[in-house]
Amino acid sequence: MTASTVLDEAELLERHGVLPSAQRLAIAQYVLRTDEHPSADQVFAKVKRALPMVSRATVYNTLNLFVDKGLLRAHVLAEGKVVFDPNLAPHHHFIDEETGAIHDVPWSALAVSNVDALEGFDVHEYQVVLRGKLK
Amino acid sequence: MTASTVLDEAELLERHGVLPSAQRLAIAQYVLRTDEHPSADQVFAKVKRALPMVSRATVYNTLNLFVDKGLLRAHVLAEGKVVFDPNLAPHHHFIDEETGAIHDVPWSALAVSNVDALEGFDVHEYQVVLRGKLK
């Protein structure tokens, strides 16, 4: 019954079947709260400040583990990079062509019609990817 | 006035400001006719059969040149790979989750509403990316 606005990361990991560890908590505390759409190496750089001895393999393994366990989603949007996104709700993406920055676009801001009527495809998920300039 | 159903690749390159060469023609003959959405290394492998001494740098340079000159489009859709697509008309993409194969979806098969009304974004282009199984 103890309602809390602060997430208990350790409990969150356990609830998703991930055994907590110091490294996994440090990674979780950054990547599950950010809206920066970081790549794996950006996560690595960030986490290294809090935990300087962490290895690159651990960060990659942990991010992939989080994706497997449904804590994160991976998107292939920018030039040759996989980015991670803790926003699990379906949403669209806008890519700033000048900076490469990725912005979330709420699902309700756009509507795609006829997805269910596509011939020959059994669509499991979809999103609109937009590119342009910030106004 | 000589209408022709067979494309003259050399003339096509010239019309787009690309000086033809044996290597560029071999690459064009494959990549401008395929619907396989090949990656650069797949193009390299394919072209090597026709022209065994061709170098990887030439294939990469040529593909990027074709994109610059408007003969091809590059898409970042699959796991960490850039794929090339001679279909220049706007269209959507369906990714088979089982095989990773990419299929074109005609622009007219789907409709996205409200793109112009997005707050804060000046959208230059967009597409719908769908994932699922083939029916």
Place this chain on the structure above:
DNA sequence: ACGGACCTTAGACTGTGTCTAAAGCGAGAC
């Protein structure tokens, strides 16, 4: 022939991501 512009080549280099072998750590059994 010569020269210049452009193209191609092999291989080195960079960056991203995966794998491996060994060491570390935590929790339960004794």
Place this chain on the structure above:
DNA sequence: GTCTCGCTTTAGACACAGTCTAAGGTCCGT
């Protein structure tokens, strides 16, 4: 308290995509 088992972490090697460089080749006008 310590042993041991299973899981995690580590450093570094590896694999792969893509770019760059330096050198040589080709074509064409003169």
